[in-house]
Amino acid sequence: MMYIGNYSNKEEKLEKITHNCTYLSRKISESESNMFTLIDRKDVTAESVWFKIEAPDVARVCKAGQFVIIRANDKGERIPLTIADWDVNEGWVTVIFQKVGASTYELADLCKGDYLQDCVGPLGIPTYVENAGNTVVIGGGLGIAIATPVARAYKQAGNHTDVIIGVRNKELLFNVEEIREFADELYICTDDGSEGRQGFVTDQLLEMIESGQQIDTVFCVGPPIMMKFVAKVTEPFNLKTIASLNTIMLDGTGMCGACRVTVGGETKFACVDGPDFDAHLVEWEETMSRLSGYKEEEKEAMEHYQKHRKGCQCNKEGEQK
Amino acid sequence: MTAQRKPRPQLIRTKLSMPCQEPSDRIQNFDEVPYGYNEAEAVFEAQRCLTCKNQPCVSGCPVEVPIRDFISLVKERNFLEAAALIKTKNSLPAVTGRVCPQESQCEAKCVMGRRHQPVAIGNLERFVADYAREHGEEIPELPKSTGKTVAIVGAGPAGLTCAGDLALMGHKVTIYEALHSPGGVLIYGIPEFRLPKGIVKYEIDFLKKIGVEIKLNFLVGSNKTVDELLDEFDAVFVGSGAGAPRFLNIPGINLVNVYSANEYLTRVNLLKGYKFPEYKTPVKRGKIVVIIGAGNVAMDSARTAKRLGAEHSIIVYRRSKKECPARQEEVHHADEEDIEFRFLTNPIRVIGDEQGKVKAVECLQYELGEPDETGRAKPIPIPGSEHLVECEIVIIAVGNDPNPTIPRTTPDLEVSRWGTIVTERNTGKTSKDRVYAGGDIATGAATVIAAMGAGKIAAKDIHKQIMGIEDEEIVEPS
Numbered sequence: 158m159m160y161i162g163n164y165s166n167k168e169e170k171l172e173k174i175t176h177n178c179t180y181l182s183r184k185i186s187e188s189e190s191n192m193f194t195l196i197d198r199k200d201v202t203a204e205s206v207w208f209k210i211e212a213p214d215v216a217r218v219c220k221a222g223q224f225v226i227i228r229a230n231d232k233g234e235r236i237p238l239t240i241a242d243w244d245v246n247e248g249w250v251t252v253i254f255q256k257v258g259a260s261t262y263e264l265a266d267l268c269k270g271d272y273l274q275d276c277v278g279p280l281g282i283p284t285y286v287e288n289a290g291n292t293v294v295i296g297g298g299l300g301i302a303i304a305t306p307v308a309r310a311y312k313q314a315g316n317h318t319d320v321i322i323g324v325r326n327k328e329l330l331f332n333v334e335e336i337r338e339f340a341d342e343l344y345i346c347t348d349d350g351s352e353g354r355q356g357f358v359t360d361q362l363l364e365m366i367e368s369g370q371q372i373d374t375v376f377c378v379g380p381p382i383m384m385k386f387v388a389k390v391t392e393p394f395n396l397k398t399i400a401s402l403n404t405i406m407l408d409g410t411g412m413c414g415a416c417r418v419t420v421g422g423e424t425k426f427a428c429v430d431g432p433d434f435d436a437h438l439v440e441w442e443e444t445m446s447r448l449s450g451y452k453e454e455e456k457e458a459m460e461h462y463q464k465h466r467k468g469c470q471c472n473k474e475g476e477q478k
Numbered sequence: 479m480t481a482q483r484k485p486r487p488q489l490i491r492t493k494l495s496m497p498c499q500e501p502s503d504r505i506q507n508f509d510e511v512p513y514g515y516n517e518a519e520a521v522f523e524a525q526r527c528l529t530c531k532n533q534p535c536v537s538g539c540p541v542e543v544p545i546r547d548f549i550s551l552v553k554e555r556n557f558l559e560a561a562a563l564i565k566t567k568n569s570l571p572a573v574t575g576r577v578c579p580q581e582s583q584c585e586a587k588c589v590m591g592r593r594h595q596p597v598a599i600g601n602l603e604r605f606v607a608d609y610a611r612e613h614g615e616e617i618p619e620l621p622k623s624t625g626k627t628v629a630i631v632g633a634g635p636a637g638l639t640c641a642g643d644l645a646l647m648g649h650k651v652t653i654y655e656a657l658h659s660p661g662g663v664l665i666y667g668i669p670e671f672r673l674p675k676g677i678v679k680y681e682i683d684f685l686k687k688i689g690v691e692i693k694l695n696f697l698v699g700s701n702k703t704v705d706e707l708l709d710e711f712d713a714v715f716v717g718s719g720a721g722a723p724r725f726l727n728i729p730g731i732n733l734v735n736v737y738s739a740n741e742y743l744t745r746v747n748l749l750k751g752y753k754f755p756e757y758k759t760p761v762k763r764g765k766i767v768v769i770i771g772a773g774n775v776a777m778d779s780a781r782t783a784k785r786l787g788a789e790h791s792i793i794v795y796r797r798s799k800k801e802c803p804a805r806q807e808e809v810h811h812a813d814e815e816d817i818e819f820r821f822l823t824n825p826i827r828v829i830g831d832e833q834g835k836v837k838a839v840e841c842l843q844y845e846l847g848e849p850d851e852t853g854r855a856k857p858i859p860i861p862g863s864e865h866l867v868e869c870e871i872v873i874i875a876v877g878n879d880p881n882p883t884i885p886r887t888t889p890d891l892e893v894s895r896w897g898t899i900v901t902e903r904n905t906g907k908t909s910k911d912r913v914y915a916g917g918d919i920a921t922g923a924a925t926v927i928a929a930m931g932a933g934k935i936a937a938k939d940i941h942k943q944i945m946g947i948e949d950e951e952i953v954e955p956s
């Protein structure tokens with residue numbers, strides 16, 4: 158099994174807003190779950206959190222592009238997150254996630270040494286990285302977390318790999334140094350121009366295509382609107398484009414159909430048939446509307462979370478996050 | 479046992495029905511609908527049994543529970559003994575007493591039913607099992623460990639039964655379950671108001687007490703393949719169920735708020751969406767909910783929607799009421815709860831608003847024609863009968879296909895063209911050495927009791943195989 162990443166290095170480079178609360182708050186519930194230790198956690202930006210989770214059964218077999226579903230506690234939602242990195246021998250996986258709603262905020266409240274109620278995976282079909290040729294990997298927003306291991310796998314499989322990442326402003330950037338380590342070229346785009354190029358990832362991509370650069374495969378992951386426009390840019394050039402879809406999911410094993418998408422006129426389940434699909438064949442409008450199907454409930458959940466938030470439980474008095 | 483000639487108590491023609499929560503109350507909660515018999519009621523109903531010599535009821539039961547004899551024990555108020563007797567054949571009587579389609583199995587064969595109403599066998603089974611649970615059952619003494627190991631894929635009724643039987647024969651059993659909670663459909667599909675989850679949990683705790691290990695969050699085919707399990711274990715039993723939802727091939731099926739029944743029920747049952755936002759998984763609530771299909775799954779969805787506040791919970795079904803495949807009791811309870819039925823109606827299109835959310839289902843009216851190959855009258859569309867049923871949520875309950883994970887990841891496992899794993903009927907053997915299968919994965923979506931029966935049969939043959947016992951040494955059940 159492939160080992161990806163260089164850990165001690167990464168840790169040094171991550172933001173230092175570390176939780177110093179250790180092993181005090183093991184929330185062992187009554188459940189039969191086998192409980193997964195949160196070996197470490199860090200805030201990588203104000204919006205994103207990195208978790209290192211003890212999950213030997215996942216680490217042993219996972220590949221780039223696959224994901225896990227985790228649950229913070231026995232009242233929690235099942236949250237799909239791409240496996241960012243893993244170590245077979247030490248038996249852990251990492252994920253990086255953005256705090257966007259109640260469940261991801263709740264996850265972010267967990268401290269080093271806590272337990273996750275559940276962690277199942279690897280799920281989904283690994284990204285096909287063999288013989289991709291010259292690749293451009295695009296990650297937008299939280300998609301950077303997913304783009305990183307995929308780009309690394311492309312590179313390790315012997316492909317020339319350029320990476321474009323895009324965020325609103327430079328405060329939201331992460332993984333930059335790691336990507337630089339392996340990528341042939343890294344382009345950063347920010348909406349406000351606070352770092353790299355001002356503009357969207359699609360501006361950068363179009364420029365590369367028009368400059369006559371040889372590109373065989375484009376892989377994109379991020380907000381669906383971004384992926385839709387990446388597909389629009391590459392379509393006239395007949396450029397093979399893969400999008401990694403972050404649909405709503407429940408079980409992640411093909412049992413519910415919450416994750417269904419229309420691809421080339423056929424219904425597919427993103428969790429078992431994907432998450433990677435031909436971006437030119439995906440019904441983007443439908444994908445976007447299905448993702449926003451729970452807007453009101455998400456708001457309600459967030460309000461409930463804020464009202465009942467306990468924050469980190471391992472504190473000595475007055476040291477809540 | 480022979481039927482004794484002695485004066486019978488006066489013949490009572492009708493079944494004693496179980497007291498239930500009032501429909502107007504119960505649609506406001508998720509508590510179980512029938513309260514079950516008390517001791518006196520159980521004895522009263524048991525006395526309706528004629529103690530027939532040839533006990534036709536038993537032949538109606540897929541696992542041949544000694545019905546007549548357990549009912550006789552109920553008459554004598556030997557409830558614990560009755561429970562023990564049932565458990566020789568059926569390890570989950572508290573579950574089957576609640577969910578078996580008795581009217582087409584044991585009760586269909588009951589002699590009383592020829593002229594009057596059959597004995598309420600299901601109700602009695604439920605009573606006996608609940609009594610035993612509440613009055614403390616003993617953990618059976620386990621035989622000496624055989625040192626043999628068996629892996630079970632899937633913690634549904636098939637897997638749980640197989641595991642229990644093997645553990646009681648002294649083998650070390652490990653169940654691998656993909657979800658975060660064991661029970662299969664019993665936990666994620668069938669709602670609390672029909673099968674309280676505490677009962678399922680009790681049965682699973684029992685398995686743990688007899689030494690069965692349950693590994694959750696473990697997807698066989700991904701974390702380990704069946705072949706890898708074969709390296710570690712002496713045998714593997716696959717009970718991975720028919721969990722892949724079918725959708726209709728009509729326009730609009732992927733609109734927002736179109737659910738498969740599996741998704742809808744999983745959100746509510748497994749993830750407790752009815753307690754949102756305390757529990758974090760949301761489930762849509764709507765004033766008008768349309769459910770397509772009329773099996774148990776459809777009834778469960780319709781009644782769940784009602785409990786989530788739907789003013790109109792409408793079942794749309796292509797055939798007529800007579801052909802409803804759901805259990806009689808479910809249809810009856812649904813009726814009482816004001817579930818609306820549109821029979822001979824079939825959807826042709828789901829219509830959405832500008833945001834891609836469901837706003838109506840377009841349907842076609844049908845009439846009954848000649849019987850089709852299943853012997854049921856074939857519904858024929860009436861031209862020009864298109865009409866709209868306005869709604870906010872659509873739930874598709876038209877059936878589930880076998881779970882494809884194991885067939886996809888296990889080469890040289892023979893699979894039928896329906897995606898079921900091919901097994902030998904009376905042993906559960908698959909085409910692959912030391913691999914057995916049973917339940918919905920082998921038959922396609924069926925029943926809890928059939929899955930349990932398959933688990934039992936396989937356990938027996940696995941025992942034979944791993945202990946190297948020759949056929950002749952085992953007494954075949956008649």
Ligand SMILES: Cc1cc2nc3c(=O)[nH]c(=O)nc-3n(C[C@H](O)[C@H](O)[C@H](O)COP(=O)(O)OP(=O)(O)OC[C@H]3O[C@@H](n4cnc5c(N)ncnc54)[C@H](O)[C@@H]3O)c2cc1C
Pocket residue numbers: 224234236237238239240252253254255256257258259260261262299302303402403404405406432448449455456458
């Ligand atoms: C296969 C897969 C891999 C993923 N990998 C990652 C990852 O590595 N890192 C990461 O940060 N996120 C990832 N996601 C997305 C992540 O699962 C969601 O952000 C999370 O479930 C949101 O939960 P919430 O309750 O916090 O937010 P909610 O309250 O549910 O939603 C808040 C906001 O986030 C949006 N949203 C909700 N669900 C998703 C979703 N599935 N994808 C994108 N936006 C969503 C909503 O539209 C809403 O605007 C992945 C999703 C999938 C399906």
Ligand SMILES: Cc1cc2nc3c(=O)[nH]c(=O)nc-3n(C[C@H](O)[C@H](O)[C@H](O)COP(=O)(O)OP(=O)(O)OC[C@H]3O[C@@H](n4cnc5c(N)ncnc54)[C@H](O)[C@@H]3O)c2cc1C
Pocket residue numbers: 577578579631632633634635636637654655656657661662663664667668696697698699717718719720721743774775778805881883884916917918919923924925926927929
């Ligand atoms: C809503 C609903 C209501 C029903 N009502 C009734 C009723 O009233 N009466 C009745 O008799 N029957 C009813 N049924 C049918 C009955 O529940 C099934 O026939 C029965 O549960 C089948 O049992 P099983 O053990 O074969 O599979 P399941 O109960 O489906 O269990 C299979 C288990 O295997 C797990 N699994 C699958 N693949 C893997 C894998 N690769 N690795 C690990 N684990 C895996 C699944 O997560 C699941 O937990 C109903 C079904 C549904 C959906």
Ligand code: SF4
Pocket residue numbers: 526527528529530533534535536545546549587588589590597599
């Ligand atoms: S057939 Fe009916 S009356 Fe006869 S033994 Fe069975 S349950 Fe009793």
Ligand code: FES
Pocket residue numbers: 405406407408409410411412413414415416417426427428429
């Ligand atoms: S998440 Fe349930 S089928 Fe894909």
